[in-house]
Each structure stands twice: as C-alpha cells, then as structure tokens.
Amino acid sequence: DAGVIQSPRHEVTEMGQEVTLRCKPISGHNSLFWYRQTMMRGLELLIYFNNNVPIDDSGMPEDRFSAKMPNASFSTLKIQPSEPRDSAVYFCASSYRLWGEAFFGQGTRLTVV
Amino acid sequence: KNEVEQSPQNLTAQEGEFITINCSYSVGISALHWLQQHPGGGIVSLFMLSSGKKKHGRLIATINIQEKHSSLHITASHPRDSAVYICAVAKNYGGSQGNLIFGKGTKLSVKP
Numbered sequence: 001d002a003g004v005i006q007s008p009r010h011e012v013t014e015m016g017q018e019v020t021l022r023c024k025p026i027s028g029h030n031s032l033f034w035y036r037q038t039m040m041r042g043l044e045l046l047i048y049f050n051n052n053v054p055i056d057d058s059g060m061p062e063d064r065f066s067a068k069m070p071n072a073s074f075s076t077l078k079i080q081p082s083e084p085r086d087s088a089v090y091f092c093a094s095s096y097r098l099w100g101e102a103f104f105g106q107g108t109r110l111t112v113v
Numbered sequence: 114k115n116e117v118e119q120s121p122q123n124l125t126a127q128e129g130e131f132i133t134i135n136c137s138y139s140v141g142i143s144a145l146h147w148l149q150q151h152p153g154g155g156i157v158s159l160f161m162l163s164s165g166k167k168k169h170g171r172l173i174a175t176i177n178i179q180e181k182h183s184s185l186h187i188t189a190s191h192p193r194d195s196a197v198y199i200c201a202v203a204k205n206y207g208g209s210q211g212n213l214i215f216g217k218g219t220k221l222s223v224k225p
Contacts, residue, residue, distance in 0.1 A: 026154055042199075043218075045213045104157070
C-alpha cells in the first residue's frame with residue numbers, strides 16, 4: 001500500500017478563497033483523522049471519522065472549516081473562506097481501529113496570504 | 114496547565130548517549146502514543162501502549178498508569194535520531210468522547 005496520500009503537498013491561496021485538502025487513507029483502515037500543526041499550538045486534532053461517520057468535530061476551529069468522508073477511500077477538509085491565520089500544515093492519518101496505531105500522510109502546507 | 118506535558122522541550126546529545134524523554138498527563142486515558150516527526154515534517158507513529166513496556170530496535174517506551182507517566186528511551190543514539198518526539202494520549206472512552214491530546218514535543222538533536 002502507498003500509505004496515506006494527501007494532496008496537494010503545498011497550497012498558497014489568497015485570503016477569502018476556498019481551500020480543499022484531500023486525503024486517501026490506507027485501504028482497510030476504518031478511522032480517519034485530520035490534524036493541524038502550527039508553531040504556536042503544535043499538533044491539534046480537528047475531526048475524526050470512524051467507518052466514514054464523523055465522531056467528534058469539537059476540534060474544528062470555526063464554521064469556516066468543514067470535513068466530509070463520502071466513502072471509505074476519500075476525505076476532504078474544506079476552509080471557506082480562508083484567512084491568514086489558517087496557515088499551517090494539515091495532516092491526515094488513518095488507523096485500522098479507533099485510536100490504534102495511526103499512519104500519517106505527508107501533510108499539506110497551507111499558506112493563506 | 115496542559116493536560117499533556119513533555120520534558121525536556123529541547124535536548125542535545127552526543128552520538129552514543131542514552132536518551133530519555135518524559136511525558137506526564139493528567140487525564141484518564143485509554144492509550145498513549147509516541148510519534149516522531151522528522152525535520153522534513155513527516156510524522157511516524159513509534160509506539161502505542163496502554164500498559165507496561167514496548168521495544169522496537171533501539172527505542173523503548175514505558176508507561177506507568179498509576180503515576181500517569183510515560184518515558185521514551187533511545188539507546189546508543191545516532192544523528193539520524195534527530196527529530197521532534199511527540200507524546201499524545203487518547204482519553205478514556207467513558208470520558209470526553211475519546212479525543213486525542215498532544216504534548217508540545219521534545220526536539221532532539223544528536224551530534225556526531
């Protein structure tokens with residue numbers, strides 16, 4: 001398996017634009033997690049899914065953030081409208097079971113100017 | 114006070130030294146994870162443990178549930194071990210929905 005695949009690897013966008021980050025989990029994994037990493041706050045869990053169902057989105061900072069998992073092999077994290085303070089590295093991870101060993105994607109570095 | 118505290122924040126060692134990174138937490142947990150983040154940014158899960166001790170090569174992780182403390186040890190450290198090591202705990206399912214809380218990380222630099 002190729003591991004968790006995230007796209008794009010880098011994204012630069014202007015404030016106010018919509019941004020969509022994509023994640024393909026490892027085949028067979030039931031849980032998917034979206035994280036954000038910044039220098040100030042470190043790693044934070046934004047939302048996680050189990051069997052394609054969102055379980056806890058309390059980490060999503062604002063209503064501008066939304067995440068979907070339409071099927072077991074694909075998830076998106078959308079920011080609309082984006083703001084400069086959203087600049088961070090966004091990681092997606094998947095695991096075979098909830099809170100089992102997690103495998104991380106390479107991350108998407110988002111810069112909002 | 115953070116629910117997960119790591120120490121030290123920064124650590125510089127000479128190649129070959131034995132290294133210990135500590136993690137203390139204040140909540141009930143179902144599991145504790147140690148992650149490694151390389152300078153390039155990639156994150157790798159090193160250990161997941163809920164009791165006792167695990168060993169992978171030169172890495173050893175221990176956890177003491179009663180004391181709410183975990184340690185990550187690296188024996189015979191090597192410059193390629195230079196990375197940020199992050200402790201994360203999964204809260205008890207009976208608690209606040211099983212969320213994952215991260216420590217701030219320990220930046221390790223091993224000099225040749």
